[in-house]
Every structure is written in C-alpha cells, then in structure tokens.
Amino acid sequence: MxxxxxxxxxxxxxxxxxxxxxxxxxxxxxxxxxxxxxxxxxxxxxxxxxxxxxxxxxxxxxxxxxxxxxxxxxxxxxxxxxxxxxxxxxxxxxxxxxxxxxxxxxxxxxxxxxxxxxxxxxxxxxxxxxxxxxxxxxxxxxPSSLPGVDVDEKVVVTSTGALSLPKIPKKMVVIGAGVIGLEMGSVYARLGSEVTVVEFMDQVTPEMDGDLSKTFARALKKQGIKFVMGAAVQKVEATKTKAKVHYKLKKNDKEAMVDADCVLVATGRxxxxxxxxxxxxxxxxxxxxxxxxxxxxxxxxxxxxxxxxxxxxxxxxxxxxxxxxxxxxxAGKVGHVNYDVIPGVVYTAPEVAAVGKTEEQLKAEGVDYKVGKFSFMGNGRAKAVFQGEGFVKILADKASDRVLGVHIMGPAAGELIHEACVLMEFGGSAEDLARTCHAHPTFSEAVREAALACGDGPIHS
Incomplete structure (x- = not known):
C-alpha cells in the first residue's frame, strides 16, 4: 500500500x-x-x-x-x-x-x-x-445527449466522434449552437459540408452578450452555415449511413425534419x-x-x-x-480564483471572446453603465489581413469607469481578451486602458479605441 x-x-x-x-x-x-x-x-x-x-x-x-x-x-x-x-x-x-x-x-x-x-x-x-x-x-x-437521440459515434456523434469521422460528410446537422457545436460546424463547413445548426434557444451562444451573439450569427451565415433557431429536437432516426433529425418550432409548434449524413450532438456536458x-x-x-x-x-x-x-x-x-x-x-497557503474574470473563447474565424458581465446582465442587475465600441473595420492591420469583420465592446461602470465586461469578435480575439482580464483583475478603468500605449499596427489597438469610446470618443471612427 x-x-x-x-x-x-x-x-x-x-x-x-x-x-x-x-x-x-x-x-x-x-x-x-x-x-x-x-x-x-x-x-x-x-x-x-x-x-x-x-x-x-x-x-x-x-x-x-x-x-x-x-x-x-x-x-x-x-x-x-x-x-x-x-x-x-x-x-x-x-x-x-x-x-x-x-x-x-x-x-x-x-x-x-x-x-x-x-x-x-x-x-x-x-x-x-x-x-x-x-x-x-x-x-x-x-457529453450529454437528449431524449430520443441515441449516439453511436458513427452517424450520430458527440464531439469525440466528430474529431475522427472516416470521411467528410456531405450534410451535417449540429444539435446545439454553443461553443462546441459552432466550432466543429465551422470546421466541416469550410471543408465543404452543408452544415445546419438546430438550436432550442433564439440565439447562438446564448450565454454571451446579445450584441455579440447577433453579429456572430450573421458572420457564420455568410460562411454558409444554416440555422434553425427556437427548435426543440424530438428525435433522430439513424441508419448505418444516414440520419433524419425531427424537430418542432417553439413559436408555432410546427414539426419539420432535416436529413444528414452525420449528426453532431453538441447539447452540453x-x-x-x-x-x-x-x-x-x-x-x-x-x-x-x-x-x-x-x-x-x-x-x-x-x-x-x-x-x-x-x-x-x-x-x-x-x-x-x-x-x-x-x-x-x-499546502497551507491561500488559493485564489477570481470567478468574475474567467474568459470564454470560441475559436472560429472570426474568433469570439468575452469576459465579465454582458449588457443583459448589467441591465438585469440595475447597474448604471456605459458602452464603448469600436469596429475592426477601423483597424489598419485587421483590414490588411481581410479580418475587418467584428468589434470590441467595453462595458464600464458609469460613475467609477471601472471595466465590468469586455466582448470581442474579430482577429485574435482569444488573445486580445487577456488585456481585459489583467485590467479587470486589478480593478482597472476604461481610462487606464485608453491611456496605455499600444503598438501600431496591431489588432490590440481596437481594444484601446473601444476604451477611448467610453470617454471622449475613439480616434479612428
């Protein structure tokens, strides 16, 4: 022993x-x-x-x-x-x-x-x-599944099976418009699959800021991904090579079906x-x-x-x-985790990243806040690499200017978000960020411009 x-x-x-x-x-x-x-x-x-x-x-x-x-x-x-x-x-x-x-x-x-x-x-x-x-x-x-959906990791798969499919499917249905579903859906869409996402809620990545979610969905639609929102999956009928996904629309109880060569169940864990x-x-x-x-x-x-x-x-x-x-x-020391400053990232193209409160949360909590927003179309480096789609959005307390949440869609969003994390960890303000010199030309200048937008206004917008 x-x-x-x-x-x-x-x-x-x-x-x-x-x-x-x-x-x-x-x-x-x-x-x-x-x-x-x-x-x-x-x-x-x-x-x-x-x-x-x-x-x-x-x-x-x-x-x-x-x-x-x-x-x-x-x-x-x-x-x-x-x-x-x-x-x-x-x-x-x-x-x-x-x-x-x-x-x-x-x-x-x-x-x-x-x-x-x-x-x-x-x-x-x-x-x-x-x-x-x-x-x-x-x-x-x-991975968790749904009633009426049996996973075989061949035709009906979780994220595990989706990483090792024997061939690229012609048609893929993704159940769930969360991070895993959108990432894997975007992989196969770029590889030529016809991808349809079926989601129970009325927006993609429902936990994210509404403004970010809507813009993100538009970007994915332009890439050819189809969305069926507000749809409750009833069952999946699968054979050895095909599947049929039956769903009911919440708004009118209308039933419909979409067929696929592969169904990815991405309904959480x-x-x-x-x-x-x-x-x-x-x-x-x-x-x-x-x-x-x-x-x-x-x-x-x-x-x-x-x-x-x-x-x-x-x-x-x-x-x-x-x-x-x-x-x-x-070990007898003091462990520390700041649960208010844990970033989330979706590694699609464009990337999406967020930390802190959403605008919806601040409204629900009755917080008096201000918004600073800057489009990547005003960022020189982003335009040079064909990634001007998206924005940086900073939410700050109206009285103290303390940054409460940051939401980014655009190039290297998963890296840019950590500037906000460090700032928020130390209780920093939008002005602190705005007065910090940022190298030019970099994507990070868009973060500074959004911080400037919380004050007198951005320079390049």
Missing amino acids: ASYDVIVIGGGPGGYVCAIRCAQLGLKTACVEGRETLGGTCLNVGCIPSKALLHASHSLHEAEHNFAKMGLKGKSPSVDWKEMLAYKDDVIGQNTKGIEFLFKKNKVDWIKGWATVPAAGQVKVGDEVHEAKNIVIASGSE RPYTEGLGLDALGIQMTERGQIATDHWKTSIPGVWAIGDVTEGPMLAHKAEDEGMAAAEAI
Whole structure:
C-alpha cells in the first residue's frame, strides 16, 4: 500500500495542473488516470485536437478566398482528410507526451487505472488501495445527449466522434449552437459540408452578450452555415449511413425534419463521477449532479473537488486555476480564483471572446453603465489581413469607469481578451486602458479605441 500527501483523480487540465503544483509545493503526489494518455478530454478529444482542425480548415479557407487577392496565384489545395487527421493526432501526441515529461520532472507518480474512493484517505485502483492525506477529485465531464437521440459515434456523434469521422460528410446537422457545436460546424463547413445548426434557444451562444451573439450569427451565415433557431429536437432516426433529425418550432409548434449524413450532438456536458463511489462515501452533491464545494473542499474532510465535476463554467482554464488554488490550499497557503474574470473563447474565424458581465446582465442587475465600441473595420492591420469583420465592446461602470465586461469578435480575439482580464483583475478603468500605449499596427489597438469610446470618443471612427 503506497502512501501519499495528495492523490489526484483525473489527469485532465485540472488534475494534472493540480498534481504538478502539489509536487512543486513539496507534497508527495500521485495522479490516477485510466486513459492510455494524460491530458483528459481537453488534450485527447477536445480543446487541442479541435483547434488543430480549426487551424487546418481556416488555412484552406485562406487559400481558397484570400491568397489570390494578395497575389499568391495557383491551384487551390485539395483536402487529404486522412493526412489532416494524422496531423491532428500528431498534435495530440506531442501534448500528451509533454505532460508525461512534466510528471517525471516534478516527481508525480502516474497510477494507471480507474479510481474509486472507498473511504476518506483511501483511493482504490484495480486491486490496490493507496493511502492519501488528501484526495482531489478532478474527473471532468462527458457529453450529454437528449431524449430520443441515441449516439453511436458513427452517424450520430458527440464531439469525440466528430474529431475522427472516416470521411467528410456531405450534410451535417449540429444539435446545439454553443461553443462546441459552432466550432466543429465551422470546421466541416469550410471543408465543404452543408452544415445546419438546430438550436432550442433564439440565439447562438446564448450565454454571451446579445450584441455579440447577433453579429456572430450573421458572420457564420455568410460562411454558409444554416440555422434553425427556437427548435426543440424530438428525435433522430439513424441508419448505418444516414440520419433524419425531427424537430418542432417553439413559436408555432410546427414539426419539420432535416436529413444528414452525420449528426453532431453538441447539447452540453455533464459531470463524470461514475464509478468513484461518491454515494457510498456520502459526499454532498448539488441538484445538478455536481460535487458541492466550499473553496474546493467537499463535505468529506480531506476530499477536494475541482473542474467540471463542480459548479461553474466547464472550461479547461477554470479547472487549471482551481487545480493550482486547491494545491496551494492543501499546502497551507491561500488559493485564489477570481470567478468574475474567467474568459470564454470560441475559436472560429472570426474568433469570439468575452469576459465579465454582458449588457443583459448589467441591465438585469440595475447597474448604471456605459458602452464603448469600436469596429475592426477601423483597424489598419485587421483590414490588411481581410479580418475587418467584428468589434470590441467595453462595458464600464458609469460613475467609477471601472471595466465590468469586455466582448470581442474579430482577429485574435482569444488573445486580445487577456488585456481585459489583467485590467479587470486589478480593478482597472476604461481610462487606464485608453491611456496605455499600444503598438501600431496591431489588432490590440481596437481594444484601446473601444476604451477611448467610453470617454471622449475613439480616434479612428
């Protein structure tokens, strides 16, 4: 029986980061992971492989639509799907092996297998029971489906199956207009699929700022993606090669159907706690099936939980932050996560990113605010690279000028948002940002211009 200061259950972004930080803080640490590779959903069948395919398909789009405009003449490249998937798999391999190296470097033991927690202070993997002063549950999440929709990962797939389809479908239906559905839908649309998105709500990415959501939807429609909004999926009829998606429109109860070669079910994710023995352990859960926590502590002393199994957005970087914070708390330090400053990004083209409050939230809360907005059409570098579509929108408190939320659609939005994150972490104002020199020509100048728009007005608009 091995004994540890900390055993982390799950080798995803939350788990492996927590394990490494624990080891760095001098704690004898092990991480239990049942996959053949570390990295969890994110590195194996989520964030990383999807970004590889997004990059590849965007490069194809550039070659087909913009190369000739820059004087780059020649035949447009053809798509070798098997080679593209091999590239994606190579990217996965490089990243997962990198975590193995980090475990060895930091002396974190990888216990291979699936864990159960028979009692506080004990983790069972296979026939072996390991002792631990602290247990951190970081078992992540899994795709959720809908009644009447059976996933076979061949014709009806989750994001996992969508990353490894045997061929590019002629017609794809995406159920759900959230981040995963729109990212994967945009990949296949660029590769030539006819993509239709069926969404229950009346706007895409419903949790985002309404202004951003509407502009984003228009951009995706121009790229050829079709949308059926306000539609409740009733069932999916699938054969070995085809599927029919039946839905009912909320506004008039009219029933309709759309056929496809592939159906991507992107209706969200749910905490993955199966097999951990949490019921027998008596751990407190929320009504939504998440592990209830208070500063990452569960109701059982010595048992902690982070990431997708707990409340909050199911984001890899949220899990990473919690992993570091929990490790520091276990080591007797003060862990910190600012849940008001967790950015969200959609890695389509154009990219979409947001942090903080939406305009709808501020109105509902009765906050007196002001808006500073700047279009990328006024940004010299964005126009030079055919990415003038989109804007930066800053929401600031009307009295104090403190920035409350930032919403971006445009080039490198996922990178630009972090300027806002740093500003908001330190309680900065729109004027602070506006008075900060930004290099020219850069996309980031659009962020400064939006900050200027919160005051006397932008220069280039």
